[in-house]
Amino acid sequence: MGWSRRARGTWLLPALLMGCDAQAEAAHVGLVGPMPTVTATAPPSPGLRAPRRADTAPGLAKLPVPGFHDAWTSLPEGAVGPRPVVLALHGSGGNAYAACRNARGLFENRGFVLCPYGVPHPHGGETYSDFGAFSREALAGLDALRETHGELADTRGVIVVGWSLGASLGATLAVQKPEAFPRLLLVEGGNRFWTASSATRYRDHTGARVLFACGSDGCKRGVERASALMTKQALPHRVHIGTGGHYIWIDQQALGDALTWLLEGDPRWASSEPTDP
Numbered sequence: 216m217g218w219s220r221r222a223r224g225t226w227l228l229p230a231l232l233m234g235c236d237a238q239a240e241a242a243h244v245g246l247v248g249p250m251p252t253v254t255a256t257a258p259p260s261p262g263l264r265a266p267r268r269a270d271t272a273p274g275l276a277k278l279p280v281p282g283f284h285d286a287w288t289s290l291p292e293g294a295v296g297p298r299p300v301v302l303a304l305h306g307s308g309g310n311a312y313a314a315c316r317n318a319r320g321l322f323e324n325r326g327f328v329l330c331p332y333g334v335p336h337p338h339g340g341e342t343y344s345d346f347g348a349f350s351r352e353a354l355a356g357l358d359a360l361r362e363t364h365g366e367l368a369d370t371r372g373v374i375v376v377g378w379s380l381g382a383s384l385g386a387t388l389a390v391q392k393p394e395a396f397p398r399l400l401l402v403e404g405g406n407r408f409w410t411a412s413s414a415t416r417y418r419d420h421t422g423a424r425v426l427f428a429c430g431s432d433g434c435k436r437g438v439e440r441a442s443a444l445m446t447k448q449a450l451p452h453r454v455h456i457g458t459g460g461h462y463i464w465i466d467q468q469a470l471g472d473a474l475t476w477l478l479e480g481d482p483r484w485a486s487s488e489p490t491d492p
Contacts, residue, residue: 262293263367272316274324280331280359283352287311288360289319289328297369299326299483300360302353302396304381305333306404308340318376321400321474325484327368329356342380349384350391372422372481376400379461383408393420398477402428403461406437409444418450425452426477428470431461453477
């Protein structure tokens with residue numbers, strides 16, 4: 216796939232950061248209360264750049280989304296031409312910042328990552344209230360990404376990456392709009408709602424691919440059923456079984472060829488080589 220040595224194996228993606236006990240993480244990265252002022256700025260350089268903040272990982276920036284809470288984004292720094300887009304969706308109790316930081320670990324600096332906020336979770340972190348509100352926010356976020364970054368943000372054929380609740384909502388959105396979201400990476404969720412008709416609908420879009428990642432027994436049982444159904448309907452898919460239960464850890468090394476397979480056939484990912492921030 217051409218991953219840089221610097222990034223390979225250095226980003227681990229626990230589902231724990233995507234859902235459940237994320238209150239401490241949210242507080243740590245400034246999602247509770249006002250964000251601190253900018254304390255460091257990178258020198259001017261060619262191509263797209265993210266603002267440098269002491270409290271924010273390199274390449275990450277907030278994106279105003281009209282009518283909704285600001286989203287987090289991961290920016291392909293140094294980009295001077297169109298780059299593909301990933302829609303990364305946290306789980307219940309997770310947070311958009313962690314979703315973007317971790318998705319950047321998977322896809323490096325090769326494309327944009329958009330991470331909708333949702334709403335505050337009553338027990339800490341964030342969640343999505345219902346599918347209707349989520350889908351409106353996600354689509355508004357893609358509009359805002361195009362409005363802000365113009366032709367650099369190529370929002371055709373967006374990859375959806377979701378954890379837990381985010382996986383279920385992302386899969387539902389993709390089946391409704393397969394032409395817009397033809398590829399899915401579903402971690403610990405998004406496996407129970409598939410039917411013969413939904414699999415067929417998704418399959419009939421050119422390039423459709425689904426990659427499941429499971430750590431818990433419940434997810435494994437759901438994926439076993441979904442995989443059998445997708446096989447019968449000839450929907451291309453793969454399954455990655457990891458360790459850690461619902462808090463499965465995945466990274467480039469763990470997914471390996473499965474992640475390469477997910478991106479195959481989309482020349483934008485083949486040509487979007489990482490650049491140094």
